[in-house]
Amino acid sequence: MHSALVGLEQRRRAEAADPSAPRDAVPRSRQRAAKPAPEPAATPAPTPVDEDGLPRLTATTGPLDGPGPVPQRQEGERFHYSGRTDEPTELEFPIERPEPGVVAVALVEATTKSSLSITPMVRTRTRVDTHSSLLYVASYHGRGRSRRVLAGDVTHLKVEAGRRSEWSVRLYAPTEVDELLGEREGFGETVLAVRPGDPTEVVIHAKSSSWHAQFVCGCWRDDDCECPSPKGLPSWFRTYISAYGEAMRVVTLPRPGLFVLHTDKPTDPWRLQVRPYGSGPKHD
Structure with a gap:
């Protein structure tokens, strides 16, 4: 899966454990590890650019590369x-x-x-x-x-x-999750960080039998979130969407938190594009 989480496939450098402790014992101290490399990506098959210039997604062929044990x-x-x-x-x-x-x-x-x-x-x-x-x-x-x-x-x-x-x-x-910035493509489920800044929105173009995306507020109170809407945002902005098949949807990112995208299969393709809130076409 491409661009999913920076550092999720390389393990954190383990701290020295107490020799007298059982193998599965968890040490009390933790050493922060450097950000590891991205995990293996699915093999992309180039999609021809149609003359109509309309948006299309990169397809995948075959299983994920080198998943290992x-x-x-x-x-x-x-x-x-x-x-x-x-x-x-x-x-x-x-x-x-x-x-x-x-x-x-x-x-x-x-x-x-x-x-x-x-x-x-x-x-x-x-x-x-x-x-x-x-x-x-x-x-x-x-x-x-x-x-x-x-x-x-x-x-x-x-x-x-x-x-x-x-x-x-x-x-x-x-804080260890890669930040959602600019435009990126990938495959399957992903979780990306939304860092502090002005409210933005993400255009999601995905293709899956069923998929959904949502913003998780950084207060981490889930359904009990009572954070006020940032100035300039209406009360009805969308932080959750769902769709079937290939579709394009927009989710608002009002404040710091996490952006979560769930797809049906690990090879289902998607493209994300972050833009200032309210800057897109009216039909979004």
Whole structure:
């Protein structure tokens, strides 16, 4: 997938772990790693430029290049949860996030010869809740990948896996996510940062059986967000859209936060173009 998240495929440099601790122990201190390289991209097939000059998307052919094995957590590595199983299993475990109380960006990968799901949970003494699945993979899917925003109240992850399954969940802080700027093209799901500045809007041209895009406010309160509309913006501006097939839509980015795009398949193409708010044609 092209231009999805800068640094999501190279692992953070692990800190030295306590030799007396078990292999899966999580060190208390964290060493910030330099931004890694982008993850492997899908193989693009050039699309001829039609004489009509109308917008079209670059197609993809074949599977993703060099996905490699599902990454497994290394000793001393934090914010990375992974496992393998040969038999059907269900497990739930607490998570640590890069910035406590703040949303995290989850990069999820898995393979299975049966089926596998990874679900965020809230489990405290006074509250139990289940969030939407981060990833569901069946044997006919092959390798599954997703990028999702993990809500700030999630405390645990639940993995339900069938035979011969491998999975990995790596968590990143919003500050580690690549910024949405200018124009970019890519494939599949993506999460990009919206940095401080004047309100803007992003034109999304995507092609997928079903897809949706949304702005996540940087207050990280989700549906409880009460941030006032920036001066000059009407109260009805759109921060969420959905579409089927190939379509072009516009989402408003009113303040700092995250831009999230979900597609049906990892090879579904898209193009994003950021522009000043209200600068587009009236029919948008």
